[in-house]
Amino acid sequence: MHYIKIFTTILLVVIYHSGFSQDTLTKDSAVIFALENNYGIKVANNNVLRAKNNSSIYNSNYLPKVSANAGANYNNSNYDTEFQDGGSSTRDNALYNAYNASLAINYTLFDGFGRSYNYKILKETHKLSQLEARQIIENTLLQLFIGYYEVARLTEDELNLITFIEISENRLLRAKYNYDYGQKTKLDVLNAEVDLNNDKIKHRNIKKLLANSRHNLNFVLGRDVNIPFVVDTSITYTPALILEDLISRTKNDNVYLLQANKNIEISNFQIKVNKSGWLPTVGISGSYGYNKLMNDASFSIANSTVDGFSAGVNLSWNIFDGGLTKTRVQNARISVENSQILKEQTEQNLERDVRNAWEAYQNALFVLEAEGKNVETNKRNFSRSEEQYKLGQITSIDFRLAQINLLNAATNLNRAKFDTKIAELVLLQVSGQLLNAEF
Template sequence: MNIKTIFNILFLISLSVSGQQLLTKQEAISVALENNYGIKIAKNNLKIAENNKNILNSGYLPTLDVNAGATYSLDDTEATYSDGRVTNLTGAESDRYNTSISLNYLLFDGMGRYYDYKTLKEQYNLTELQARQTIENTILQLFSVYYNVAKLTEDYSLLQQNLAISKDRLQRVQYQFEYGQNTKLAVLNAEVDVNNDSINLLNTKQLLINAKRDLYVVLGKEEAPNFTVDTLVNFNLAPSKESLFEKVKNNNVVLQQVEKNISINEFQIKANKSGYLPTIGLSGSYGWNKNNNNEASFLATSINNGLSAGISLSWNIFDGGSTKTLVNNAKINLENQELIKEETILDITRTFNNAYDDYVNKLFILQTQEKNVQTNTNNFNRTEEQFKLGQVTSIEFRQAQLNLINAINAKNSAKYDAKMAELLVLQLSGDLLNIDY
């Protein structure tokens, strides 16, 4: 691939990136919350949990049943009476109709229904926390990809500037060669550097396109990506490590889920103990019956209707030990949840300490890299002046150029690494959804 071909490709690339709209961080979050498939599934699970905790699923409401029926008979009958008379009936018709409505209500079930209802409410709260965790993980994934796009955007812009410098150097050494002030080797070295810089720019452009597609997957969008991103990074983490750790203990979504599981198991023990107590039920019904009999019956037509009501008590004095087994197993499950809580606290404490120290370390690296960029910028500017005056060689100028490019790349990487480290600390403290990005 010659230089002319590379320049033509780069010109087409520059046209392709023009006219792109800015996708801000807040807009990206809004789109992800609306379209991300994992978040959609979490929201649907929350709707199911909300339906489950409804009064209609609590067992507190009575049941109402309506029954109706009709019977038709066509019989051939021979009837013998007590006085000896015999009557034969052929095709004797009879029909019967009935309808009833019954109401049943469980008045007392040993408090099992009450604790089951409490459990359903806690399961809704648990599902709500699970949805929050899904959203937090999606936001972290979103920013990981978003900042990758931002990093590649800055890389692409930096490599464009780098290529422009190399092209200017090539033109300068060509002039110098034409006037006998430089050798052909310097021209060839400059051409090689232009080729390498052009290839790096093309590869970075492809990586940027791929990263934008990755971002659209997180956003749940299918169209071809045509946008730019905000490369500005603000750091929001101000509180001390101690105050942040207090937030971890109170607001961490994983710890809160463990607490909900403990509450659910406590209610489960109480619900299972309801098997030791009796149940009391109320019932009432109204029925209507009509019989149209054939001639063989003493009654041609009969109609019955009436109300009935009752109360029942049932007490399973001994159920073979199944209730005791359920209670014992529920207690063991509760003990397991308490152990999980202790393990989770230990794990999150370690994770928080590592994440916070990593954040502080990466902030220090960022500050160091910013100073390094300033140093290399001064060095490049001075080397460039000396190169134009012929006081340094083309190779020395190239080395100063590469040092500056590498320093800026390292600074940009440090910036986004520090930001992702901060977001992880914010997630652990439960503040990830409460900050201005």
């Protein structure tokens, strides 16, 4: 039981120093960092903003078009004119000034409902971009917690190994004492030294993996990869998951299926947009014009001013366009059919994915329970081996074997804990429940 006390003491010391040397990255703060700084999420949010701008009334052709024009001409000329009756006229620096300005407005009253359905397409495209952003957020959060729990797993593995290094150091010290007093051979000391060195090598490798895992997680968070931190290694599992309930929720909440439904809506609107080519277009227009002329060179009119309003209604009807509109409508209907086929394929894929994820989750739960029992068995075995080793009833090799078995069992349990949580998150993502999950 001496080594169990050592384990508890070292664990508290390591946690104490880790807590004061590095900031703790909680699960909630990790989610906030990712939502604010992850590069993929930033791009997705910008795409949503762009789609929102496109769905504005300013991009819908519902508003009139107003244009203004103005101009001015200036001419300074010298004239020397001879008439048929023998007379003549000379004018120097004769000015010709002309000014004009106009304001015009055009508005489409009716375009076969094409404008209306185009506007609806823009609105639905905005909603589709939100679903695409949600898809990226879900994928990013899953990637985030795979990385987060990898850091947590390696953190606990390191703590376990530190404990076993302490055990190996005590074993080496005992072997040296026994050798000095002639109770053991030099071989026992050498074996203890080799085992201690192997434990230290394992520890160094874990530190490398842990550092790389922190770098990877920082990258997902969209921040400097060298920022040090520790994580919360506790795990909360979602209770009472039911397969049939998850399959039912998938049909309503899975983001890929929601996108498929949205694409069908957009394709149906596209048919109506193309059908508008068979209907007439009616528009109105109005304008105001102002023209002023000052002409010193004219023999009849020296100055004139003209201004006034005009208005009109125009109708255009493309009675036959060579079959272009018919072709567009037919192709749009094919697009709707393809969207329906893709939706059915997505539904089948998702049911398969949910069932596969469920099997992986159930297997992870079984492994977790089995590894927990293995740890308890190996703890009892190690405790008994420790007592027998102190009494000289077993060799150092047997004691080392019990130590390795306990370390492997603890490592396997540690991996099983986090693998089970990841399997749960994958299951929740496929069923469309990830954003409601307790991480």
